[in-house]
Amino acid sequence: MANQLALIQNETLKVWKKKRFAVVVLILLVLVPVFVYAQMKIAQNNQDKFVDWRAELRQRIIDNTNALSSDRVPEEWKKWRVALVQQLQYDLDHDVNPNTPNAVTFTNSFLRNAVGMFIPLMVLAIASDLVSSERSTGTIKMLLTRPVRRWRILLSKLITLTLYVSLIIVATAAVSYLVSGLVFGYEGWREPVFVGFRLAGSDIDTADVHAITQGAFMLMLMGLVWFSAMVVAILAFMVSVLVRSTAASLVTMMAAVISGAILSNMASSWKSAKYLFNVNLDLTVYLQGSPPPIDGMTLGFSLAVLGVWAIAALVVSFAVFTKQDILN
Numbered sequence: 001m002a003n004q005l006a007l008i009q010n011e012t013l014k015v016w017k018k019k020r021f022a023v024v025v026l027i028l029l030v031l032v033p034v035f036v037y038a039q040m041k042i043a044q045n046n047q048d049k050f051v052d053w054r055a056e057l058r059q060r061i062i063d064n065t066n067a068l069s070s071d072r073v074p075e076e077w078k079k080w081r082v083a084l085v086q087q088l089q090y091d092l093d094h095d096v097n098p099n100t101p102n103a104v105t106f107t108n109s110f111l112r113n114a115v116g117m118f119i120p121l122m123v124l125a126i127a128s129d130l131v132s133s134e135r136s137t138g139t140i141k142m143l144l145t146r147p148v149r150r151w152r153i154l155l156s157k158l159i160t161l162t163l164y165v166s167l168i169i170v171a172t173a174a175v176s177y178l179v180s181g182l183v184f185g186y187e188g189w190r191e192p193v194f195v196g197f198r199l200a201g202s203d204i205d206t207a208d209v210h211a212i213t214q215g216a217f218m219l220m221l222m223g224l225v226w227f228s229a230m231v232v233a234i235l236a237f238m239v240s241v242l243v244r245s246t247a248a249s250l251v252t253m254m255a256a257v258i259s260g261a262i263l264s265n266m267a268s269s270w271k272s273a274k275y276l277f278n279v280n281l282d283l284t285v286y287l288q289g290s291p292p293p294i295d296g297m298t299l300g301f302s303l304a305v306l307g308v309w310a311i312a313a314l315v316v317s318f319a320v321f322t323k324q325d326i327l328n
Helices: 002-017 020-049 053-067 075-093 103-114 118-127 132-137 139-144 150-184 214-242 246-269 271-275 299-323
Strands: 192-195 198-200 203-205 210-213
Touching: 002 020, 002 150, 020 103, 020 118, 020 150, 053 075, 075 192, 103 118, 103 150, 103 214, 118 150, 118 214, 118 246, 150 214, 150 299, 192 214, 210 214, 214 246, 214 299, 271 299
Parallel strands: none
Antiparallel strands: 192 210, 198 203
């Protein structure tokens, strides 16, 4: 146990000295204020255009309803608009303003929009070279000469990776909340948000809809975002074991993540694409009834698909690392 803790400490310090996590935090500190400013301008424009938020909701319902009659709108976008109209109508009927700007709602919105690409790319900055960088520099040979089993060495790297992925999620939420709070205020933790929407064809089943606080909603989002990020990290971890070049490892995973974002918008007619990990990364769409990329996908299905991919990647990683000839 003591040896394992020493290995984890060693791996943690190695990642820390590379300053990758510091770069991630710096990126957040640069980009989040830009997004906050954009959100502030949107809020100001809405305030000037709609004195009453109810009038804004009614106008959004009318605009999206009118778009449904257009032949130029793809069918998958029509389904999305139908779901959006029903959600907006639900908020209007229950006297809830879904666009109240505050630090909590901004953070929740940022997490939802970052789960598909932004957070995975930040995770790749740390995960893509945990093994490949040491192989390219030769330090892995020194590590393997110690009287420690290979699987323990790889396990220490995996635990370190889990720690840094968790820190990235916490840092993303913390920076978003602290920066946006300077503009919108730090209130909003107990404001209601509705969850439990279920898609039934092109209609939304509201039988299980219930209100929770924005604070509880943030914790749910962070949990789902963490799960998605960990799957990306584990797959990058596997590629890092299989590929000697750090650049090749990083480019491979970046291509996989970016292609997932593209497929999510284009694969509605390709049913088999729902078994790809990158199409299932955005787990947050299930919380408030947004249509999934492909009909038939559910939260349980996406969790299962991502879980299978992660387990398979771990099996391959440990099998290859413990057997391959790394010393030569």
